[in-house]
Amino acid sequence: MGKEEWYIHRGNLLWEGSRMMLPEHKQAWIELQRQEEDVPLHGELDDDEWRELGATIMDALNHTYEVTVTYWDHGRYRQKIGTIDKLDEWNKRIKIAFPDRCEWLPLRIIKHVSPV
Template identity: 60%
Template sequence: MRKEELFVKRGNLLWEGSRMMLPEHKESWLKLQQEESYIPLHEPLSEDNWQELGLTIMEALSEQHCVTVTIWNEGRYLPLDGVITKYDDLNKRIKLLFDDDYEWLNLRMIKDVCRKS
């Protein structure tokens, strides 16, 4: 193989090892990615959806079975698996117990609750 043919087939290998990104560029690129993937908070649930959500929460609370709660958090929907241990009607929130920790979840941020199979 001649030297010219080798040069043509190697593509852009001359510059492959010298790629770099400035911290400012990386920061702005990550910010852009975050803005593009941002999902706004869902509209308030309808009365029927609230009743269905409330029934599912009360059933999970009384039977202590594992549920998957989909919540909105900083522009993304996150599924959380755990057991609902308390319902705080005054502050409109539920307590979700994980393996060794718990978290209070605001009902306004909850989009869906379903029983985990």
């Protein structure tokens, strides 16, 4: 192999020592990876799933025990443990009390509720 061919086939050796990434590029790369991992919001629940969800919510509300709520939040499914404090039928949301705060969750983003 001649000297000219060695220069042609050396791959990326010319730039090996000068790899760097600007903070803006790194942030854009992280955002792109996060967007690729996002999952879409689940479709409309069927009647049996709504019935089971409603029964669990009403039982937890009446007997004040902790539940695990699986819900969709900005492209990911999250799980939180808390007690159901209120049910707002007019706005179709529930209020969940956590040890440090309370949070309203719309029923359309809730995937599953189960007792702890």
